[in-house]
Amino acid sequence: MRAIRSIWPWLRPYWRYGAGAFMAMIVSVVINLSIPLLTSRIIDDGIAQDDGSFVLRLALTMVGLIIAGMAASAVASVMGVRLAFNTVTDLRRDVYAKTQTFSFGNLDELTSGEILTRLSSDMTKVTMLLSMGLSFIAQIPIMFIGALGAIVLIDASLVVIVLVMLPAIGILVGYTISQSNVLYDAVQRRIDRLNTVLQENIQGAEVIKAFVRQDHETERFNEVADDLADQAAKVNQLVASLFPTLTVISAMGISAVIWLGGGNVIDGTLTDGQLVAFISYMALVTMPMMMFAFLQPMISAATASMSRINEIFGTVPAISFVAN
Numbered sequence: 001m002r003a004i005r006s007i008w009p010w011l012r013p014y015w016r017y018g019a020g021a022f023m024a025m026i027v028s029v030v031i032n033l034s035i036p037l038l039t040s041r042i043i044d045d046g047i048a049q050d051d052g053s054f055v056l057r058l059a060l061t062m063v064g065l066i067i068a069g070m071a072a073s074a075v076a077s078v079m080g081v082r083l084a085f086n087t088v089t090d091l092r093r094d095v096y097a098k099t100q101t102f103s104f105g106n107l108d109e110l111t112s113g114e115i116l117t118r119l120s121s122d123m124t125k126v127t128m129l130l131s132m133g134l135s136f137i138a139q140i141p142i143m144f145i146g147a148l149g150a151i152v153l154i155d156a157s158l159v160v161i162v163l164v165m166l167p168a169i170g171i172l173v174g175y176t177i178s179q180s181n182v183l184y185d186a187v188q189r190r191i192d193r194l195n196t197v198l199q200e201n202i203q204g205a206e207v208i209k210a211f212v213r214q215d216h217e218t219e220r221f222n223e224v225a226d227d228l229a230d231q232a233a234k235v236n237q238l239v240a241s242l243f244p245t246l247t248v249i250s251a252m253g254i255s256a257v258i259w260l261g262g263g264n265v266i267d268g269t270l271t272d273g274q275l276v277a278f279i280s281y282m283a284l285v286t287m288p289m290m291m292f293a294f295l296q297p298m299i300s301a302a303t304a305s306m307s308r309i310n311e312i313f314g315t316v317p318a319i320s321f322v323a324n
Contacts, residue, residue: 004303006310007126010091014083018134021079024072025138031069033146036280038062043273076135084130092123095309101317110315113196118312121191122305129302136295140288147284154278155270158257162285165253169246169289176242177296183235184297185304190228197224239297246293250286254279 011018038058046055099115152159201208201217208217257279264270270278 004129004299004306007087007091007130007306010094011083011087011130013090014086017079017083017086021076021083021134022138024076024079025135026142028069028072028076029139029142029146031065031072033143033150033281033284034065035062036150036277036284038065039280040271040273040277043276044271045273048272073135076138077131080131080134083134084127087130088123088127091126091309092119095119095123095312098312098315102315103317106315106317110312111192111196113194113199114192114308115312116195116199117188117192118305118309122188122308125298125301125305126309129298133295133298133302136291140291143284144288147281147287150281151278151285154274154281155261155264157264158261158278161253161256161260162282165249165286166289168249169286172242172245172249173289173293173296176238176293177300180235180238180297180300181303183231183238184300185307187228187231187235188301188304188308190224190231194221194224194228197221235297242293243290246286246290250283250290253286254282257282 038061042055042058045051046058096119099119102110148162151162197220201221208214258275261270261275261278265272265275
């Protein structure tokens with residue numbers, strides 16, 4: 001995470017975009033947390049009491065809140081995109097300016113293919129994290145705390161199900177993070193190698209043809225491309241397996257709530273609307289974990305990319321020009 005924090009000097013001039021996105025997303029989360037409560041009231045105080053006007057009023061209120069939540073999410077997205085692209089544009093400009101100070105000795109250590117990857121692919125990874133990550137960072141703690149507090153107030157006896165689910169989800173997400181950090185860094189190194197081979201083939205096309213080395217260079221390129229594909233497949237398989245597993249754990253938890261909560265409804269200690277609201281809030285408790293699981297690959301990729309970008313800033317030119 002230290003690598004990610006190093007982007008602050010370029011992000012600081014555009015902090016207002018970040019603040020705007022953060023506030024808009026808070027509004028969206030608060031609205032989402034209010035929907036299950038309104039649903040519970042519609043079931044218990046409207047449908048159960050055969051009060052059509054009450055149902056209509058709350059339904060219209062829900063529609064208005066949903067529209068407001070969508071508008072807030074749209075504002076957060078626009079602000080996040082502006083923050084990301086402005087920040088990365090300045091960062092790319094400074095990285096390019098730094099590369100112009102390199103001598104041939106530096107370019108022997110950092111090849112042109114590696115520099116090209118840092119100015120393109122690595123910048124894209126950082127952009128994705130800034131544009132989408134800020135919204136998730138705002139949602140995760142607020143949604144988790146709000147939903148967890150709601151289920152405790154609705155029926156504390158069912159909270160034990162959630163307390164069993166959360167450690168299992170946390171262990172799974174933590175394992176995925178630790179493994180994917182290593183794999184994403186390996187993928188970026190292979191992209192470096194692919195770009196280097198491709199650039200050498202293009203620049204040396206005449207020499208390759210003169211010495212009839214086309215087959216050798218084709219085999220060399222295919223070897224590098226296959227290596228990249230294999231490494232990318234590994235990390236994507238790891239990340240892809242996370243969401244189905246989280247879905248299964250959540251489904252098992254909801255099934256347990258329906259089983260135990262149904263008994264509470266029969267006993268009269270829990271209403272139908274409260275059970276529906278509990279299930280909705282339970283989904284909102286697990287949703288931040290899923291958001292983090294979705295955000296985690298971007299964090300891993302952006303961390304690896306920002307570390308590689310920082311290598312350029314940390315490179316000391318082999319030849320220094322002193323002004324007279």
